[in-house]
Amino acid sequence: MNLIKVILVLPVLVILLIPFFKTRGKGILCYAAIILNTLLSGYLAVQSLAGEMTEITLPGSLVTGPVNLRIDALSGWFILIINFVFLTGGLYGLYYMKAYQSQRNNLTLHGIVFVLLHCALLGLCTVQNSIVFLIVWEIMAISAFLAVIFEHEKMATVKAGLNYLIQSHVSILFLMFGFIWVAFKTGSYDFHALTLYTSEHKGGAGLLLFLVFFTGFGIKAGFVPFHTWLPYAHPAAPAHISGIMSGVMIKIGIFGILRMITLIKADYYTIGLIILAFSVISGLYGVMLAIMQHNLKKLLAYHSIENIGIIGMGIGIGCIGLGNGNTILASLGFAGALLHTLNHALFKSLLFYTAGNVYQATHTLHIDHLGGLIKKMPQTASLFLIAAIAISGIPPFNGFISEFIIYSGFYYWMHDAMLGTLMAIIFSVLGLVLIGGLALLCFTKAFGIVFLGQARQQFHHEVREVPFMQLAPLYLIAFFIVIIGVFPQIFLNTLLQPVHLLSGLSLNAGLPYQEKMTGLLQPVTWGIGGFILLTGIIFALRKYITRNRNIAVEPTWGCAYVAPTAKLQYTASSFVRAYGKLFRPILLSSKTEKEVEGLFPSGGSYETNVYDRVEKYLIDNPIAAYKALLGRFLFLQNGRLQFYILYGIIFIVSVICIPLFYDQVVLFIQYIKQI
Amino acid sequence: MLSLILIVIASAFFTGIIIRTKSIASGRKGPGIFQPIRDVLRLFKKGVVYSETTSFVFQIAPTIYFSSIVMALLVVPFGRSKGIISFDGDFIFFAYVLALGKFFSIISAMDTGSSFEGMGASREALYSMFAEPAFFILMGSLALLTGFTSFQEMFAALHIGSYISYALAILGTFVLMMIAMVENSRMPIDDPKTHLELTMVHEVMILDNSGFDLGLILTAGYLKFAIYGALVVNLFIGMFPYHFSIPMFFIIQFVLATGVGLIESFMARFRMSHNAQFIFVLTSVSLLIFFGALLILGKFA
Numbered sequence: 001m002n003l004i005k006v007i008l009v010l011p012v013l014v015i016l017l018i019p020f021f022k023t024r025g026k027g028i029l030c031y032a033a034i035i036l037n038t039l040l041s042g043y044l045a046v047q048s049l050a051g052e053m054t055e056i057t058l059p060g061s062l063v064t065g066p067v068n069l070r071i072d073a074l075s076g077w078f079i080l081i082i083n084f085v086f087l088t089g090g091l092y093g094l095y096y097m098k099a100y101q102s103q104r105n106n107l108t109l110h111g112i113v114f115v116l117l118h119c120a121l122l123g124l125c126t127v128q129n130s131i132v133f134l135i136v137w138e139i140m141a142i143s144a145f146l147a148v149i150f151e152h153e154k155m156a157t158v159k160a161g162l163n164y165l166i167q168s169h170v171s172i173l174f175l176m177f178g179f180i181w182v183a184f185k186t187g188s189y190d191f192h193a194l195t196l197y198t199s200e201h202k203g204g205a206g207l208l209l210f211l212v213f214f215t216g217f218g219i220k221a222g223f224v225p226f227h228t229w230l231p232y233a234h235p236a237a238p239a240h241i242s243g244i245m246s247g248v249m250i251k252i253g254i255f256g257i258l259r260m261i262t263l264i265k266a267d268y269y270t271i272g273l274i275i276l277a278f279s280v281i282s283g284l285y286g287v288m289l290a291i292m293q294h295n296l297k298k299l300l301a302y303h304s305i306e307n308i309g310i311i312g313m314g315i316g317i318g319c320i321g322l323g324n325g326n327t328i329l330a331s332l333g334f335a336g337a338l339l340h341t342l343n344h345a346l347f348k349s350l351l352f353y354t355a356g357n358v359y360q361a362t363h364t365l366h367i368d369h370l371g372g373l374i375k376k377m378p379q380t381a382s383l384f385l386i387a388a389i390a391i392s393g394i395p396p397f398n399g400f401i402s403e404f405i406i407y408s409g410f411y412y413w414m415h416d417a418m419l420g421t422l423m424a425i426i427f428s429v430l431g432l433v434l435i436g437g438l439a440l441l442c443f444t445k446a447f448g449i450v451f452l453g454q455a456r457q458q459f460h461h462e463v464r465e466v467p468f469m470q471l472a473p474l475y476l477i478a479f480f481i482v483i484i485g486v487f488p489q490i491f492l493n494t495l496l497q498p499v500h501l502l503s504g505l506s507l508n509a510g511l512p513y514q515e516k517m518t519g520l521l522q523p524v525t526w527g528i529g530g531f532i533l534l535t536g537i538i539f540a541l542r543k544y545i546t547r548n549r550n551i552a553v554e555p556t557w558g559c560a561y562v563a564p565t566a567k568l569q570y571t572a573s574s575f576v577r578a579y580g581k582l583f584r585p586i587l588l589s590s591k592t593e594k595e596v597e598g599l600f601p602s603g604g605s606y607e608t609n610v611y612d613r614v615e616k617y618l619i620d621n622p623i624a625a626y627k628a629l630l631g632r633f634l635f636l637q638n639g640r641l642q643f644y645i646l647y648g649i650i651f652i653v654s655v656i657c658i659p660l661f662y663d664q665v666v667l668f669i670q671y672i673k674q675i
Numbered sequence: 676m677l678s679l680i681l682i683v684i685a686s687a688f689f690t691g692i693i694i695r696t697k698s699i700a701s702g703r704k705g706p707g708i709f710q711p712i713r714d715v716l717r718l719f720k721k722g723v724v725y726s727e728t729t730s731f732v733f734q735i736a737p738t739i740y741f742s743s744i745v746m747a748l749l750v751v752p753f754g755r756s757k758g759i760i761s762f763d764g765d766f767i768f769f770a771y772v773l774a775l776g777k778f779f780s781i782i783s784a785m786d787t788g789s790s791f792e793g794m795g796a797s798r799e800a801l802y803s804m805f806a807e808p809a810f811f812i813l814m815g816s817l818a819l820l821t822g823f824t825s826f827q828e829m830f831a832a833l834h835i836g837s838y839i840s841y842a843l844a845i846l847g848t849f850v851l852m853m854i855a856m857v858e859n860s861r862m863p864i865d866d867p868k869t870h871l872e873l874t875m876v877h878e879v880m881i882l883d884n885s886g887f888d889l890g891l892i893l894t895a896g897y898l899k900f901a902i903y904g905a906l907v908v909n910l911f912i913g914m915f916p917y918h919f920s921i922p923m924f925f926i927i928q929f930v931l932a933t934g935v936g937l938i939e940s941f942m943a944r945f946r947m948s949h950n951a952q953f954i955f956v957l958t959s960v961s962l963l964i965f966f967g968a969l970l971i972l973g974k975f976a
Binding site for chain 2: 371372374375378381385389392393394395396400403404407408411412414415418419422425426429430433434436437438440441443444445447448449452453454519520522523524526527530531534535538539542545546549550551552553554555556557558559566568569570574575576577578579581582
């Protein structure tokens, strides 16, 4: 009880104090608050993962009713992920923000919203009361908005921020609708009412309610077609905020969906199929667009959509397992989803931080302007490489483990599937495999063009590695990426409680999950360990055998052309050109070119861009139509003061008169009725 | 363990047989069957030339590529005898560990900054992306048919009895062989002996590799061919006793190698721009296998 109060009071205190500190102090104070909060909430979270749920009830107010706070295993898992990403992101941010030292007020605000965002995310994991949940959700949305628009002097940043703010309010609208629906029917704002209501009303109501929540949380998570805010907001934010947004904030959407699965009693089988369909489409669409991006952070943002798709596939399998009463299938699906949530938080934040390093060193994120950074920034390059391999789902890193579990889920599901479901399985597997292949294409492009080869552009400033302290949190993340890849059992055992909670197993029946997981992953671990060992041996052998050989260094073979320049190198666009041509029907690519003409050409240009088709048809076109409709009323706003005064008078007159008229109308109607 | 020995032996002469077949078909005297091995041994003794553009990626990539293929080799079973590691879902591991090798060979090609190698890398990434779904659906069909999810159990439980299953085995062989062609950059997809860098895929990616590293890459290529050959063999041998299955292994590998040689002698490479579509066709063929598996199990009823 007291612990919770401390957690609640601490941020308020820090937020009040931040403005009074000097620039350096602000950062340290902020980070200290994050550390303290992490320790306190982490303690409760670890307890919950060990099986001891923390539950307290605050008195609340007249409107909300008693406010229940509960840290169960599911919250615990997400709290730990949030804390880890905030710890590393905060430390990274301390150094990343040094470049903005002069903007004192801006930094104050940034520090405040950073602490607030952390608290809001933690709060969302624990609150069990819908009104309070919505308020906390709003705090999160607004603090994230303020964090995104840190560089608000740039027009594009503000636009991206507003886009995010509006879409996250659309998401709130859906959540509100769902909560009010239940509160209206049951009269209670407690989450427990959801369970009560849906178990009383079997059939369509539960499913519809779930879909309302799925849409709301799906906007936050970035499922296609609700993803359009994401590729704008992530690149606009400072690197540590992008990492946190992509690492944990969109995961709150996933948390919401999982929470609703535990609360709403509905036809899980149908829910599972719906989630699966959305996920496969999200995964494929996300990576397809990611490949064509020119901005490194935007590329990573589209990959978040892809990974949400992969997590969603796990959730889908889990729900189908629940619906079929197949607990092993359910635990495979949920374990895959939860582990991939952690994995994605790790490698995606690492990728965003390394992208931030690149931005700091070169002041650009345009992939085709970069190149050869591995020589200037070897540590950043190696960290990016680790994360790139992990996100492509390739062993020996963590991405492979979660994807392997999800694959196993699909193949396990085959055993008792009928024709229709077999089709679903085979197309989902097809989707997952294609996602893997496309991710490989995308990250070989990103890594190859940005870090390898020669610099494509000369910068006027020196390009150098960021200081070690800024790299330290990145190494910590990379360490976990490797550890999960090599010893996944530790983490899967931690997942025991959350998976049990989700798949509805009683705690005593712990054996099927553990047995299945150990049986499944023990040999994989051996394989991965063997692989690392083998590579080491071969490398040592190579070193030993070639120790006395001649090593010559010559220019790259250019088919005997002796004066190649860096501009002759393959570019990102040319690397994916064949892909772009093949997928043209799906992508919405535009091309502007100016050809080289005449005897004394003055220079040509060529530019390709890919626009999001979903965005065009779901967001842009309706908004254009809406604007056209509102444009018809433009004559009202004609800029003449006389008219505005007239409107004022009309308003006042109608405010006074309408009630009078109303009475007359009521009288009139009564009169008619009497007749 | 048995599969490891057999595949290593087969890989020693597989590429040699292809080259020999080609030389006989074109009426040349040609090198001996063990020429590829001699080439590799020679390379292992040579010094190296590194491009000045390259970084450490270029130096570790061949090793990782080679060990990824050896690791994939360890998973492949031989009839009753398991691979060195065998577990549920090992074919996923097989495909993904190969993907790791591919990842490194692609980035090592890009490390040189050569536009030719970038071109090859881009093609390799695209083609392997299209080839993978076919493999996974094929394995999924086998898993469905047999109820197991590890290579060894699947192949052991595969009974070829009815007409449909014959058709499936032939289609499966076709898909596996075509994947092998894609993975090894052989004829219908890629022409290893072309004279122009612009028209190569795999060969152009290793233009700047030399000495020990090149030896590793070539050896990996030989092994890879034998691995896919072994997978094809596994489709047929099932639970046969060893005194049938081991000769069968070598006969099938021999037939495959001469087949590849003959194809390369009498066929032209597909148009580069149509390769991707062609490879994706493999996915539909493996979907056919999947539907065949459904037919056998009577799921359409």
